[in-house]
Amino acid sequence: GRKSLEAFKKRLDSGQLWPLYNLWTSTPRIPEMMPLLSCQYLQGHRELYLAHLVLSFITMGYVWQEGEKEVPKVLPRNLAIPFGEVSEMLGLPPILVHTDFVLVNWKKKNPQGNLEPIVTLPGGTSTVGFILVTGAVSAYLGIGCSRRLSVGPFLCNPLVPFLFFSWKDNPVLPEGLLYEGLCEEPLAYSGGSAAQSSTLHAFDELLGIQHQKESAGFLHRMRKYMPPHHQAFIEEIRSVPRLRDHVLSSGNQDLQSTYNKCVAVLSELRTYHITLVTNPPSFLEVVGTGGSRVLKFLKSVRDTTKEAMIQL
Numbered sequence: 001g002r003k004s005l006e007a008f009k010k011r012l013d014s015g016q017l018w019p020l021y022n023l024w025t026s027t028p029r030i031p032e033m034m035p036l037l038s039c040q041y042l043q044g045h046r047e048l049y050l051a052h053l054v055l056s057f058i059t060m061g062y063v064w065q066e067g068e069k070e071v072p073k074v075l076p077r078n079l080a081i082p083f084g085e086v087s088e089m090l091g092l093p094p095i096l097v098h099t100d101f102v103l104v105n106w107k108k109k110n111p112q113g114n115l116e117p118i119v120t121l122p123g124g125t126s127t128v129g130f131i132l133v134t135g136a137v138s139a140y141l142g143i144g145c146s147r148r149l150s151v152g153p154f155l156c157n158p159l160v161p162f163l164f165f166s167w168k169d170n171p172v173l174p175e176g177l178l179y180e181g182l183c184e185e186p187l188a189y190s191g192g193s194a195a196q197s198s199t200l201h202a203f204d205e206l207l208g209i210q211h212q213k214e215s216a217g218f219l220h221r222m223r224k225y226m227p228p229h230h231q232a233f234i235e236e237i238r239s240v241p242r243l244r245d246h247v248l249s250s251g252n253q254d255l256q257s258t259y260n261k262c263v264a265v266l267s268e269l270r271t272y273h274i275t276l277v278t279n280p281p282s283f284l285e286v287v288g289t290g291g292s293r294v295l296k297f298l299k300s301v302r303d304t305t306k307e308a309m310i311q312l
Helices: 002-014 018-026 044-064 077-090 098-103 126-142 198-207 213-225 228-239 243-250 253-277 294-306
Strands: none
Touching: 044 077, 044 098, 098 126, 126 198, 198 213, 198 228, 198 243, 198 253, 213 228, 213 294, 243 253, 253 294
């Protein structure tokens, strides 16, 4: 009822979602017991994004709480319907995406600006590190900083990946997941991935990086999991004449050298990402967060980035 929804809104406004979260963890099948809440009282993008964040974490926890054993084929209507409503309002799919996991999932611990996630799940500090470091990389790239971040091996802790498990191209859910009360057929979505961050997509389009067909197809599919205004921004860059063509045709070696430095920094970032993913070596054959074969994909996009360098 209205009282329950107002309590939910209060938690969203304050970022203090733990009471609801603890209730869910203490009752594994809580989505089947939750009241069916209407989203009509959620106002503004902040409340909507926070609602999507909460519902996406509950969904991932519900589906994957037993790992790949006894995976439910149906998302209960008490969760599926509000998740679908909020997703439609935001133009996002009803699954945990990069926007949920990283971009909106933080708050200040103190006035000095130290951050902590709003929502996480049990399993140690690996999830916290993954969220905050990924967010820091986006922030640094946003201000044009090339300083390398120092991160720990906890980023590759195997406790993290289940958050990103998709119900697209997943043998455990070959037909997808049925959202009860929202659709009559199962829906298939890719899991959250840093490939859904608009930052590197924008750099690729700006610098004219041409990825191989398979990698390019995956990256373009990931754009559908971005907020609509992020997608529009990338398409706007893509629609204008390519910077690389202009630099190449200018004949100006100083300009071409500056362009090459930009490409080199992007290539170095992708090489560093490969270093993180391949340490420890047991992760070499892991399927990536969005459903890609991670090492093959990362090397492919790194190599095609290098190929954009202009011969001087």
